[in-house]
Amino acid sequence: MHYNLLFNGCSYTQGGELEGINKDYEYRDRHRYSHIVSERLEKTYDNISISGSSNDRIVRETLEWFNAGNTCDLAIIQWSHIDRLEYISSYAKHPVNFNPPFVFTGWGGPKRDHEETKIAHEHFYKHYYNPMLGIYNFYKNLYILEQYCEKNNINYFMIKLSSKFSNKSSKLLLNDNPEDLTNFYWKTLCKHDWFDIPPIRDTMFNTREKENFTLNYKHLGHQFLTGTHPSELGHQRIADFIINKIETK
């Protein structure tokens, strides 16, 4: 199937929390930035983003989408936190995402996972992962996506969740200094650089303005409605930025 625009990313692109306490996913889909951009530009689009996605998953599922025969005029890829990685459980035999907050803050994600995956998840972050591995993995994924898009003549535009390499809740912050990473492995081969990719947070909207975020319903027992994702206004501001970039191009 052909679409004008393809969107992929994590919860910010999926429209996380816009569904609200009524779980109105149609409302979410109509108010997230992918819909706003496409409606304003009068373009068709597909949004294949999934909440909690790692960059491994974003690249893999983007390639899956194209290899399934779909085409687009422009792919808009939103990179996620670098410390999320994809893991394949020998029990489930399919990829799941590892996410540090599940280990360090006790989020509910791994409760659904098999015991073996839970153990692997915890050991991965407590004993094996370090930010250098996350950066290595990001640049390798970036390189694969660049090569794939160029070989197949796919136009693409990239944004990222945050200017920081790591999620604060991961407790695995790295000093975000570009000079620390000169000549870093796959980075030297990539056409783009992490530091040149526009971040949603604090570039497309101000994270200190509450109206850019959804409401916090955690006190009512909604574990994943904590007001950490863009509101309708936040999504409009992301859309404004992207439309401006597309039109400038």
Place this chain on the structure above:
Amino acid sequence: MHVNIFSNGDIALHCGGCDAEIEKEDHYITLIGSALNKTYEDISYNAASNDQIARTTIEWFESGNTADFAIIHFTEDFRVEYIAEHNEYQTCTPFGVKNHQWPPDKYKDLDYYYENVYNQFIGSDNFHKNQFLLELYFEKKNIPYFFLKLMNFPTPSPWKTWCKIKRLTATCYTGGLIDNEVNKPENYHHHHPSEKGHQIIANYILDNIKDKF
């Protein structure tokens, strides 16, 4: 630098640095270069992981070198490129590597990884992601290539579905070109291919690539 044949792989095809050292003229890439009367460059590295093989191959081409043909010998799936936080820009393949420059607590962490995190599905996925990337790279650059692998596991992987070559020929172990060390001790020298082993591998590659020159 321009060569006719570029080659990359792991210890089994590397000429020096361990007990399994063989003379350079007995190495399979030398045999192939001589048989075809072609120039070659081999950047194989002791205990390389598939991550490292893919990365150093692309780095070699991207630093201005060119080749008419590439031969890549992938290694075992369980080796990965690991970067120690306190030893920036150093990589190793944790399993079976005794690099005593690394702090003991880091060894412990790597042991945890193989005991509690690693499984054959992760290894297979990582290998096929590297295979996919090199196929993509060589095809984008119009460089013909021939791939082999130290050993094969029939493990599924999402990336495998997009690889052009679904099953690479294995060189070592049961089912490989030189079989295993018990059945064919003459093909091995200190657990690595002997002169005879290299000759068998070279003959196989020659049979498959000679028409491409």
